Amino acid sequence: MSEDALLFIYTTVGDMDAAERIATALVEPGLAACVNIYPGMRSVYRWQGKVEIDEEVSLFIKVPAALSARAMEEVRRLHPYDVPALLEIPLGRVDGDYLAWAKEQTREQRY
Known part of the structure; x- marks a missing residue:
């Protein structure tokens, strides 16, 4: 995979506060371009x-x-779970x- 490729890191947390804290900690310094947060999921x-x-x-x-590796380290550091799901999902074609x-959005972190 090219280092310029875009991918998803997927994880789950127990509440919206934790989700927003992790999202902000990644977007603010430019480790992630965007974080989509989906509430209301049930896990078994x-x-x-x-x-x-x-x-x-x-x-x-x-x-x-x-x-990706730096972002995953930051998520792990901030994550409230003992064993968080941290999944790297490669994306196919992304609109130019x-x-x-x-x-x-992440340019400063890349150099």
Whole structure:
């Protein structure tokens, strides 16, 4: 994958406050171009031997591949979960104008 490629980092948190805190910490310094926050998700998972059902908020973090590792480190540092889902999702074709905008938002971090 080219370092100029755009990808998603996907994660979930327990509430909107945590989602907004992580999103701001990534967008403000230019580690991510944008973070989409989707509230109202229910997750079913096994934790410590017990099946849990919880409300969660999902984050789709738009980041150039060159910044993915640094962005994931920052998410892990800020994340309230012991074992957060941190998934890097490569994107196929991205509109040229949008890609140029995303690169501009993260330009200072790339050099």
